Amino acid sequence: MQKNLLEIGKVVNIHGLRGDVKIQPWCDSAGFLCEFDTLYRADGTPMSVVSARAHKGMAVVRFAGIDTPEQAEALRNTVLYMNRADVELDADTYFIRDLIGLQVLDADTGAVYGRLEEVLETGANDVYTIRTPEGKQLLFPAIGDVVVETDLEQGIMRIRPLEGLFDDAD
Known part of the structure; x- marks a missing residue:
């Protein structure tokens, strides 16, 4: 049975003073991770992506409602998920x-x-x-x-x- 939410990465650190986080990608690339408008926590809670960019093999992401380093720090070690419906795979390409x-x-x-x-x-x-x-x-x-x-x-x-x-x- 296919799961709808698939692991895509893990928050490993904060980045800067505006609440951005560094995410270690568990997918093809940090750039792929940056393509999503919404990522999810393990419990299915959606997290809206305000901005995302690849930086030194990591994704630097700002989430809506996370505006301080302290709020970002609370996300450290959080595993993030993507919804498989948000991706259209090429033929003969599989998760x-x-x-x-x-x-x-x-x-x-x-x-x-x-x-x-x-x-x-x-x-x-x-x-x-x-x-x-x-x-x-x-x-x-x-x-x-x-x-x-x-x-x-x-x-x-x-x-x-x-x-x-x-x-x-x-």
Whole structure:
């Protein structure tokens, strides 16, 4: 089941004297985090963004009603969330949260490789980690030559491993 609110970052410090906060992004970039008009607390309370900018890998954000360093300090260590409805993803782009737990099947034979348990962000392309029913860990690149289909509704991912990719898994 998909959650509507997804973690996007954490308030790590205050910035300046006007109540701005620094947010460590837990998303693609600080710039992406700065695109939202509203962020949310864990309990679903909306926080209106007055201004936001990327600065040295962090997002510097001013929220409505937070006007002093003391008010900003009270937000330290607050995990912030975004509403998935506020983002339109490109085709074949998914939230990592939605991929975790998918059953991974062979696209040709239907054989079960296991469940996707982790997404490693390597720079060139992501690498997916599967845990087999026997408890072994398998890794494969998240590239079009390998990932044939991702069906979030059915909870499955079909792959066609490159030759030799899982040979040493036996």
